[in-house]
Amino acid sequence: MGGIVVGGITVDGVTVGGDDTQLLIARAYLSRVSEPACIPVWDLVRRCGPVAAAAAIRDGAVDRYVEAATQARRDSVDPVADLEAAERYGIELVVPESDRWPHFAFAALERTGLARAERYHHGERTPSESGELMPPLALWARGRLELASVGVRSAGIVGSRAATAYGEHVTAELGYGLATREVTVVSGGAYGIDAAAHRAALAAGGPTVLVSAGGLDRPYPPGNAALYERVAESGLLLSESPPGCAPQRRRFLTRNRLIAALSTGTVVVEAAARSGAMNTAKHCVGLGRPLMAVPGPVTSPMSAGCHTLLGRDAAPALLVTSSDDVLGVVGGVGEGPPPIRDCDPKLPAGDRRVALDQLDATARRVFEGLLVRRFARPDEIAARSGVSPLEVIRALPTLDLAGLLETGDAGYRVASRRRPG
């Protein structure tokens, strides 16, 4: 295939812009042709690669599940126009093939996505079911913060749009305290807790990531347009949707998984019993990341969700009262006691040897930097293995797919057993 047909225009990727351009156009096409977190489309891309997958979708040469998910837009999507529009707004498309992709943060999503795709292939999961914990096909980004390292030391701070003065006060303390200690504050740019979290991080001159449910040219809510601008100036705006996309209800829910995935741990500050923040909390738990909740007055409906998360029946959340508490969970070694999981220690040596033989030299050094019992963060693994933190981050997904790695709340360690499949 020398190029793909998009929006009625033939783009010859090879001759016009090289492989990278072809890849970008394919990913741009994929990011609009179906809704985010679609299992069949993600699976097609995994098996065929993005360029062939985009071409197959455009040609209708796909199975009925992919067809159902893509037929409405397959002829009308114009990825080149999307990329051009993005460029005008200072928005870039970041793809999984890029060094800028947040492999570290998305390792958990890759794992859940792979598991869901396997179940889909084995007929255990129909494609119409929620594919919520699927990795994104691409990310539209605007800002100055380096995307690749987001998730190494970051905290999702989420909560109610109709926050109380109490909730906004606590959020300001958390966001400011974390950002001053170089913890990236991740949130969704909404009114209430989200906006308070971003503002506090900006006030501290610290890093913040705003994950939007719609196109980055369409700040939502429009009243937070100035906040979007400020985040773009020093932090990062992210969206799965190309410019022009409206923030539809479903996109808020799929967006929430990205907040959870990009966060080392997520804090729910205030949340009604049923709310978007509770949805983010569910994703956080689903990804195996530490969930935290701030208690509040039992008389406040805005704290009811937090108390549910902290209650004995649910009990997946840690109670936190300050940025110090959160730092103890999402921070590095020595900044607080990270939660430890119980697991048994080692892979049988023979099994591990086979997998190790297939690794490149860097990945092998990273593996040797892993600890057997304790989970370590990339910076510690980097120090132990003598490679750069960025190389560690890049090698981790490889080690994970080889079944050599185990992901925990506090980082990574040697896998205790080979994973099935």
Next chain:
Amino acid sequence: MGGIVVGGITVDGVTVGGDDTQLLIARAYLSRVSEPACIPVWDLVRRCGPVAAAAAIRDGAVDRYVEAATQARRDSVDPVADLEAAERYGIELVVPESDRWPHFAFAALERTGLARAERYHHGERTPSESGELMPPLALWARGRLELASVGVRSAGIVGSRAATAYGEHVTAELGYGLATREVTVVSGGAYGIDAAAHRAALAAGGPTVLVSAGGLDRPYPPGNAALYERVAESGLLLSESPPGCAPQRRRFLTRNRLIAALSTGTVVVEAAARSGAMNTAKHCVGLGRPLMAVPGPVTSPMSAGCHTLLGRDAAPALLVTSSDDVLGVVGGVGEGPPPIRDCDPKLPAGDRRVALDQLDATARRVFEGLLVRRFARPDEIAARSGVSPLEVIRALPTLDLAGLLETGDAGYRVASRRRPG
């Protein structure tokens, strides 16, 4: 020995008032001669009985530990005068030999007291160490509520004297809601949370028990004297100290163990990081009873203690937000999910047979009413065994001492193994 010498007056218990009077006088003497929760004195009483123990103390015929704990007052205590003064105030002395003694509630204290006394005998614990979880030697009581059944269905509600409006509001909801459902509200009669708890129970026309740190003729704080009167009218005032005793600091701490022991479970509503309520919470955990805490604003120092109890490092407390939540913990079967402990199921049949042979018919029936796996409350055991709840309550300590019984948060069941000693 035909009588004991007290306060310079020889009282011939046998001729003047019979065994009961002799017993009451001995217990009255013991309740003043040493401070509450004294391991050596409790142990002496356990081994010799109260009458001989009181006589030995009076005569100085005791070991150096008992002597050290009693020599300051052994000649000046006048138990007859104390009993006469008590009678003038409508205060009665309730002794462990009486059917009115709260055997059910104090079963846990008997167990911890016995264990501490054993360690004391084996030299593992010096008597100067805290004997906090020792059973009381006697209780001074004033009021209408039946003492024996307190603890079957009761909730300690404790917290800060300097309560906030929030704390008092939540306490009122808890106390009222529990008292309307016939849960006895147990507290300490102090300003703040304590007083709000008693008042709410009284407003609901429900049962409440006030455990005082000083003599019941000396309400403390004096500003709560009217509250003491109201509790005496429909509930119960209790103290370990005879009339006239000042509420000294140490007596507040020993008093707190009685609040925990008389409560099926204890709720901390508001508490500073270091406070009497945190001391009561510690006792509750020490007795194996369920501890609950109400969250509040993280900005409130009065909720800091509660958040510590609910945090992951301590984590002995259940988060509760309403009287329904508390009822689910302290209420009977079907009123909520009581916490279940994991234990293995049965005594070897041979062991149990020996112990069973030594029981009277009622105790045997009560034993047969116990479940093997699930903890059951006395009312349920009564229904299963066909004896009255009061008979169950009286038989439980016997079964416990015979090693046939296991006490849990949710009641009693067949012991999973014989206890040491």
